[in-house]
Amino acid sequence: MDQTGAVHNVRALFISDVHLGMRAIRVTELIQFLERYEADTIYVVGDLIDGWRLQKEWYWPPEYDQLAQSFFDKANRGAKLVYLAGNHDEFLRDYLGTYFGGVEIVDRAIHTTADGKDYLVIHGDQFDVVVANAKWLAHIGDWAYNFALKINVVVNWVRRRLGLSYWSLSAWAKRKVKNAVSFMGRFEEALALEARNSKVEGVICGHIHQAAMHHKFGIHYLNSGDWVESCTAIIETHDGAFELIRWKDISAPRKRRRWRRRKDETADI
Template identity: 80%
Template sequence: MEDTRPVRHVRALFISDVHLGMQTIQVEELLKFLALHDADTIYIVGDLIDGWRLQKEWNWPPEYDALANLLFAKARAGARLVYLPGNHDEFLRDYLGTYFGGVEIVDRMVHITADGKRYLVIHGDQFDVVVANAKWLAHIGDWAYNFALTVNVPVNWIRRRLGLSYWSLSAWAKRKVKNAVSVMGRFEQALSLEARNTEVDGVICGHIHHATMHHKFGIHYINSGDWVESCTAIVEEHDGAFELIRWKDMSAPPRKRRGLGRLRATQ
């Protein structure tokens, strides 16, 4: 059924970690989301393409072309598109400072909000010790993550049969395994420190597939999450306020929707 909701226009939109090339991702949901959201500036905060996966097995269904065409159509319509490569699409770092089809490719950028706040925008893998110093271990982690996603499929088929909601093994592991929680905390702290050293008011990143907004380290830390499982994005409204959108909740029936995160940059 066609979605008849009005298109929402925001000042800036941030998405990350789509991982085109993986088998179990939410491209169709992202297409629906982008069809209902326009922005003056669209930031792709890394790992739109999963080069690691595509090197092992080529997987490029028509939905991927539809996504690329939609993004280029938004650029032709006047949106500014900024692509900040991550570790899975690091081959694009060979083209930093260039334009491709109206898309700017940069390693990092400072975004200025409507109310004058400054935010460092960066994928964040540069501050991941495992990725930076032990790439072989990062590939093992990538394999484990893909295995968890594969396990999710039969588990959630059974849960749907029983009338239960979606459950994620990988998300559960991140929450329950103390080491994973500690790694995420150190990542957030490192990005917050980099933002402070860059003399900005906050940081907007991706990489760890954990959408959140907080001030735990004295800096406005924002992570846009992913479109592998959680289907999350960050928008800046025209007054400078940021909102964390959980698209699956917005797409669910009203009685199943959870509250959306909204946080003004001045807080």
């Protein structure tokens, strides 16, 4: 992908786990990303809204409305919008099959690629044994995740002053803790099995905030990641190919150039 600011027209776009309501999320980056990508169909693969956090503390800054307007503008220009409810916005499951502002709300969907292959699209919390069987424990995990994000703010403030790149405490913990790694593997395998039982080519999901594309279990598994930390999305090109987009890798060089320019301008003064 180029860094010229050109708009990319794609066949389908999949994003998940934005978590509107949490403070440490990448809404501005997502708005910038949506400005660069136009899609025939946009799938919001769950947890766009974090109802768990909003119940505890109402937090809705102006950029949230700006993001919502970005989606509605795309719908007005002809894009089909499909919203798959997740566990953090599970209240939307009371409205499955309905439309809101041109957005269809569903629990799962089948996406057919340009070359005729079917993919199951689902948030994935239905296959998380903790969410399904011990919701209280899921809420504790959510608290721990938010605590880690708050620590990240301080740690990465220091890292920026030292000229170091962003570092994620939560991602580090997931890599180091064997149970977390095992959970993610079981989650991926469960989604692959569901895709196989649904007689489709693959599955596109979210939920665990780990962007991925692979065929480990004999099924094409795709996870669109999140916009809390990683800023990732899945696109389908017009020839039916899938790509994992890491927005930070695209936008960061331009940001660094702007920072150096401002520094030089200050020096001249």
